[in-house]
Amino acid sequence: MERVEVILGILAIVALFVATRLYNLGLLPLTGSEATAISWGLQAQHARDWSDWLVAVREGAQPLHSWLLVPVLGLPLDRVQAARLLSVSSGAVTLVLVYLLTRRLFGRAQALAAALLFVCTPLTLVHDRFAFSSALLGAAALLVLWRTLNWCEQPGGKSAATLGLALGAALLTSLHALSLLLVIPGAALIWRPASLRRWWTLANAYMLAGLLFSVVYTDPFAGADEGAQSSGRTAPKLATGSSVEWMTSTWALGKASRTYLTEPFFVLLGGGLAAAGSIGLQRVLRKLAEQGRGHGRGTASRAPAWPPERSSRTHTLGNGVGHTNGRGTTETVAAAKWRGLGVCSLWAAGSAIGMLAGESAPASADLVFVAVAAFPVAGLGLSWLAASPIRLLEIVTGLAGRARPAASWRTQGATAGTVLGLCLGPAAVWDWSLLTNPTTVAWHADSQLGSDRARYIEGQQSGYGLPDLAEHLREAAAHRPIVVFTEDIAGMPRDGLRALLSDTPMLELAVSPQGVPVAARLAQRLGNSYRAASTGAMLFYLVSDSRGGATERTFRDKNPGVRAVKSVVKPGGASRLVLYEIPWQPPGNDRWLNPVPRFGDRIALRGYALTATTYRAEGTVEITLYWEAEATPAASFTVFTHIVTDDPGQKIGQLDQLPLGGGRTTTTWRPREIITDTYAVQIDPNAPPGAYRLIVGMYRFETLARLPVSLGSDPLRDSSYELAEIILTSS
Structure with missing residues (x-):
């Protein structure tokens, strides 16, 4: 394709992506999963300590999505739309990777076709417009594939480091990415077997990914039964899973794919993956066997080209350099395409197995993880079918290799338009309904996956x-x-x-x-x-x-x-x-203070509750204090509650203890959190009747130094606050 045509095609696809992702972005109702993710992001945004950043881990999820929500939730936008912008951004990254990866494997025309399919497919459109982690996981998975190919061609420390970072990001997004640990060596075996001779650099990438993933274990709940790391199946569960369970889950996902990919695209994609995967892997294995038998000869048998190719150009991978196979010789375009088909097929199959291996039932949103690796294959098939009716006729009639007439640009254009219309027409109708009135969309419903209409539109x-x-x-x-x-x-x-x-x-x-x-x-x-x-x-x-x-x-x-x-x-x-x-009637013994006394520069006493003000000797004064931290205190303070006379140092009752008996030290108080702290002060049985003062304050146990207390701008004497007058009677 000419450079100008490619640029115009890219601009048109980008414009279509922006329009379909941003138009009526707030029209879809907020879902429970979105709301939970946003609440995690808000908690991280107002984090008191590291545990607030790992709230997603304690709820059984991976934390990267909630971390990335923090900056977008700070935008001056509606929170729901701001959170969905993260998915739109993830979809944009995936679009770029789909184009670059397809161009690298198959060529420019195929890359444009794959990018167009990605933009128009209902599956990606839906999940680019919801604040789910599925769009982010799809981008991370495709980035891992991109960096895997880079490592295969240059298996050094730098490429291993970038692969490890991409894999770590995928693992911090979802545990489905664990399947990539097994797929990466298989992809390397298909794309460039010689790269595995430097297996230790791949091991370094895995170690770096594991180091990033280990951040979830800094939370004490990560290893608990209810934690995130218990949500995936262990190896014994994978081995003992019933075949019926696997088959029903696979069938359910297939039906969901048919809904969200639309039937023409589903047939194109599914059929292409199945054929390319089976034939491509056979060719690769046969090639490896031939290499083993002919090791040292310096030549390679040449496989017949598919699709039929007349050119003997070497595959450039988009960078102008011929692709070199594991023996140092140069491959044809067709041979490199076969390897690319094998890699994409293995990647999609491995991702599907990893998704089905999860402990919880897979959802339709999980399909994005599988589908992203299939778009290059679909782009290849679509561009090939649309290239020339003569080529299609050759394949159907088995006349490949004979001389064929050159098709005019009008014929090629008509064929391309017909193929695009058949594949994208149903998707365009589906997409328009989603963008204008989501309640009319034919959402997927299945007993295994549940109803997306209930989940997104009608349900609780x-x-x-x-x-x-x-x-x-x-x-x-x-x-x-x-x-x-x-x-x-x-x-x-x-x-x-x-x-x-x-x-x-x-x-x-x-x-x-x-x-x-x-x-x-x-x-x-x-x-x-x-x-x-x-x-x-x-x-x-x-x-x-x-x-x-x-x-x-x-x-x-x-x-x-x-x-x-x-x-x-x-x-x-x-x-x-x-x-x-x-309706609710508040209790009558609570008193809220105005103005509010402040202890130091971070703690305020908002109010208190006193059961009574008149007592007898040997009685107990029960008092509840309502503290509020305006900022988390840097040190632990002990609270003192004293019943004193006007003479300094004369006490008839005293109780000093940490807040909540040590259950909530001041260093654990969150900003704006009200701490309800109860004390029972025993009165000295020898105390004479009279009027006494009930005072409260705080001090450092290590130094006995009291926190200064102020009321407005006025400091209070003795660094204490008088709550009430206590009357002691003789009977």
Whole structure:
């Protein structure tokens, strides 16, 4: 192809990619998986320590996706659309790699065809527009393939290092990438067997990838049963997995591929992979056997070319240098293409096995991991079919090798247009429905993979209608403080509200365990939600369930007197979101302080609860302190609660201890977190009746130096704060 034609083709594909990925980017409803990923990214964005960066690991996932969400969530955009920009960016990287890899293996025309298929395929379009990790995993897997070929041609330390970095990134994205550890040597055996003579450099790449992957083990929960590293199958499980399970999963993924690749493309891709894989691997093995028999002769038998080639040019791999095989001789274009077909087929097959080997059932999003390696093969097949009807006729009739008339540019153009229309026409219809009205899309539904329509549009994990409810809550919070409760289950609606409403002024998000009344949860006096509720904030609870479902019935039974204020029915009518207002009377013994006393420059005492102010000798003063860290303290401080007279040093009761009895030292307090800290101070039985002062403060145990206490700009004497007056009676 002429250089100008290639440039125009690239520009057209890039424009089509940008248009299809960014048009109506926020139209698709927020899903539970997206919301969870965004909540992980927000926690990492406001990280208190390293454990906040590894929250995804504790939830059974790999952390790279949530790490990359941190910078995009800082953009001045809607959070959902900002998070989806990461998937769009990952798709752009994959597009570039598809073009470069296909050009390297098969040529420019084939690269343009593969890139066009990548842009138009519904599978990639869907997952480039959702904030899933699947697009990132596809980019990482294709980058590993690119660097593997580079290492095969130059098996040195530098190429091994870049391969190790790419493989480490893939492993930090998903454990499906473990299958690449076995595929890489096989790809090297097909592409350039001689590279394996320097196997130690490949071992160094694996060691570097393992070093990057080991970051997940810096979290103490990584090795636990519920951690991320237990989510993949072990070798015994792989060996003992039932054939029925493997066959049903494979069949389910095949049906999902038929949906998201569209039938013409699925036939082209699946048939091409199967034929190329079987024939190509046979040719490679035969070639290796011939090399073994003819070792030392300095010549190589020449395999017949496919597709039929008239040229004896050497394969340039896109860099102007002929491809050299393992014996130092130069290959023809056709021979190099056969090796490329073998590599892509092995890569796709290995990725599919790694996906099926997961402990959890595969989802349709996992297909991206497999499909990215198949696009070069599909591009080769599409460009070959569209090149000339005469060539197609030769293959069908078996007349290859005879003289054929040259096809005119009109004939070639008509053929190319017909092939592209057949392959991309159904995909274009599917894509247009997705971009304009996702509820009309023919989403995949299967008993093995589940229904994507339920997952993305209609089910309980769909956030359809959630932005409207979030806007209603923002308007309520603009006039009065509110607290919004949800069930403490990952996904919708808990993480959806976190994604949309975190950091909203005068709005606190809280959770309540399943089946626990909100009043009982508040009675535990935990966190910012209790502080806001006890000072008059309105209380809401958001339920995601079918109309009259078990979750909604349980909530209403456990919380009598609630009132539904707003509901949104999702498409299909099978599920809905309901916002309830909860009546609650705060206890009368809580007092919230204004102005707020500050201890040092990082700790504030927001309030306290005192059961009584009049006691007898031998009595116990029970007090609850509500601390808030404005920033995480750098040192551990001991809290003292003293009952004193006006004379310095005269005490009738004293209790000094670490917060929560040592369960939450000040170095573990998170910014804006309310710490509920309870003390029981025993009164001296010999204390005379009278009025006493209840004071509180903090000090370093190592030096006994007290933290200075201030009220506004005024420092307080004795570095303590007086909470209340205690009256001691004789009877």
